Amino acid sequence: MSATTSAAVTSYSLKMKNVKLRRVIIAGVVNFWRNGWVSLAAALVMVLALFMIGSLLFSNVLLTSALSRIEEQVDISVYFSADAAEEEILNVRNALSQLPQVESAVYVSKEEALEKFRARHSANALITQSIDELGNNPLQASLNVRAKSPDQYEVIARFLEAGAYSSLIDKINFFQNQVVIERLSSVLAAARAAGLGVTLVLSLIAMLVVFNTIRLAIYTSRDEISVMRLVGASRRYVRGPFVIEGVLYGVFSAIITMVIFYPVTLWLGPATERFFGGPNIFQYYLSNFIQIFLLLLAVGIAIGVLSSSVAIRRYLKI
Amino acid sequence: MIYFDKVSKIYSPTSAAVEDVTFTIEPKEFVSMVGHSGAGKTTLLKLLLAEERPTSGKVFFESIDVHRASRDELPQIRRRIGSIFQDFRLLPQKTAYENIAFAMEAAENTDEEIANDVPQALELVGLVGKAHHFPHELSGGEKQRVAIARAFVNRPDVILADEPTGNLDPINTREIIGLLKKINNLGTTVVLATHNYDIVNSLERRVITLEKGRIVRDDKRGRYVI
Numbered sequence: 086m087s088a089t090t091s092a093a094v095t096s097y098s099l100k101m102k103n104v105k106l107r108r109v110i111i112a113g114v115v116n117f118w119r120n121g122w123v124s125l126a127a128a129l130v131m132v133l134a135l136f137m138i139g140s141l142l143f144s145n146v147l148l149t150s151a152l153s154r155i156e157e158q159v160d161i162s163v164y165f166s167a168d169a170a171e172e173e174i175l176n177v178r179n180a181l182s183q184l185p186q187v188e189s190a191v192y193v194s195k196e197e198a199l200e201k202f203r204a205r206h207s208a209n210a211l212i213t214q215s216i217d218e219l220g221n222n223p224l225q226a227s228l229n230v231r232a233k234s235p236d237q238y239e240v241i242a243r244f245l246e247a248g249a250y251s252s253l254i255d256k257i258n259f260f261q262n263q264v265v266i267e268r269l270s271s272v273l274a275a276a277r278a279a280g281l282g283v284t285l286v287l288s289l290i291a292m293l294v295v296f297n298t299i300r301l302a303i304y305t306s307r308d309e310i311s312v313m314r315l316v317g318a319s320r321r322y323v324r325g326p327f328v329i330e331g332v333l334y335g336v337f338s339a340i341i342t343m344v345i346f347y348p349v350t351l352w353l354g355p356a357t358e359r360f361f362g363g364p365n366i367f368q369y370y371l372s373n374f375i376q377i378f379l380l381l382l383a384v385g386i387a388i389g390v391l392s393s394s395v396a397i398r399r400y401l402k403i
Numbered sequence: 404m405i406y407f408d409k410v411s412k413i414y415s416p417t418s419a420a421v422e423d424v425t426f427t428i429e430p431k432e433f434v435s436m437v438g439h440s441g442a443g444k445t446t447l448l449k450l451l452l453a454e455e456r457p458t459s460g461k462v463f464f465e466s467i468d469v470h471r472a473s474r475d476e477l478p479q480i481r482r483r484i485g486s487i488f489q490d491f492r493l494l495p496q497k498t499a500y501e502n503i504a505f506a507m508e509a510a511e512n513t514d515e516e517i518a519n520d521v522p523q524a525l526e527l528v529g530l531v532g533k534a535h536h537f538p539h540e541l542s543g544g545e546k547q548r549v550a551i552a553r554a555f556v557n558r559p560d561v562i563l564a565d566e567p568t569g570n571l572d573p574i575n576t577r578e579i580i581g582l583l584k585k586i587n588n589l590g591t592t593v594v595l596a597t598h599n600y601d602i603v604n605s606l607e608r609r610v611i612t613l614e615k616g617r618i619v620r621d622d623k624r625g626r627y628v629i
Contacts, residue, residue, distance in 0.1 A: 105511070119496045308492070309495070312492045312493075312494060313505070315452055315481060315486055315492075316482075316486070316505065316506045317484075317506065317509050317510055317557070319475070319478045403454055
């Protein structure tokens with residue numbers, strides 16, 4: 086008997102929980118709708134925040150692809166003296182490949198170098214003619230060495246300079262490019278750090294603005310909140326609809342932001358492709374549509390719910 | 404049922420809103436609290452609702468010290484006390500029906516109970532035709548009647564009315580007091596704070612007179628005498 090009663094009580098309280106949840110959601114949606122202008126203002130401020138976060142995402146994609154392109158183009162060439170035998174050069178290559186810092190080391194023979202040179206200047210009759218005139222191959226055999234990261238070229242260069250192979254080597258163009266390479270790698274590092282810092286600071290500012298807007302929206306409802314409390318509503322029951330409104334701000338702003346990004350990326354796409362040589366951001370927007378939307382949705386809902394819950398706390402104390 | 408035990412509420416050292424107040428209210432009583440503005444009537448009601456905390460003393464609702472009630476207990480107590488205010492305090496974004504239904508939702512009533520009781524409450528206060536009007540579409544008297552329906556719909560043990568007729572004309576005043584009497588006749592305790600002579604004198608019920616935060620008179624069938 087008591088078992089059935091307690092089962093009935095449990096099922097009743099479970100049912101009541103569902104009923105409460107439904108009421109809270111309905112109240113939140115209705116409030117969002119009836120507070121039209123306030124909701125719109127809060128959602129639009131959040132659109133600004135999400136737009137900024139989205140823009141940072143896009144610019145990060147462009148920056149990263151531009152940086153990796155630049156990094157790929159950095160390498161050093163080791164030129165060997167004319168009397169170095171091919172076997173010895175291949176030995177150097179093998180030794181280099183063993184180094185943990187080296188990504189790749191490619192051998193370019195004298196003949197290949199000449200072929201490339203001819204191909205590059207095939208349009209220039211004067212150069213081709215002078216090469217033919219010269220009779221023998223004036224170019225040197227070389228190794229193109231690529232490091233895993235730009236700041237490791239110096240180690241590689243020192244290895245070659247100091248090692249047993251130094252007698253074979255005519256010159257290493259690292260020391261000619263050293264200043265440029267070092268500056269580039271420090272610029273890359275700084276750009277990354279600055280990008281991250283700016284992202285964090287701007288996102289923080291945007292979130293504070295959103296938080297204040299939602300706080301203001303809740304401030305206008307403070308009398309209602311106290312009435313609800315005095316009528317006997319529990320804290321959670323009063324807070325619920327405001328949290329739902331926070332969720333709705335997030336959902337609507339994420340949708341609006343995605344809609345705004347369509348023409349913006351369409352317009353900027355070709356320009357960014359030309360300037361950064363990176364992916365077309367409109368293509369990126371289309372192919373990552375769902376991921377970007379989910380990210381903005383998650384950020385928007387998180388900011389909305391957090392702001393609402395924090396902002397309402399002081400008015401619930403009654 | 405309601406017991407104030409040596410309650411003081413001091414906002415600043417020079418002015419005490421309520422000082423050393425002790426009284427008891429029995430079930431089914433209709434008590435008027437009278438006194439000038441600032442005599443402490445509203446403060447006493449706020450103390451009972453735990454809207455304010457006393458500086459010293461205790462306030463009991465039945466056997467519960469309302470200022471020591473837990474987070475979960477306090478809403479339970481408030482559901483048993485219906486409140487009516489001079490400025491109505493309806494929820495502006497909700498219709499008359501929804502305002503009344505909100506009190507029932509907050510008290511965790513089922514949908515069936517709400518659908519059944521809210522129309523009854525509207526009928527009691529004579530506002531069936533205005534169920535779906537928003538507060539700003541109602542007159543002062545109508546708003547106060549919605550507020551009474553909201554206070555009464557959970558069948559509370561007590562109704563606290565703080566100057567309920569302060570913003571109303573004599574005809575509406577008479578109607579509101581009539582409703583309170585009707586609710587009292589149904590068995591609900593009513594505590595009415597007012598400074599309206601005519602109401603108090605026509606009621607011929609218990610009158611507690613406050614002056615500068617202290618009880619100066621407590622008459623079983625009192626009149627407004629200050």
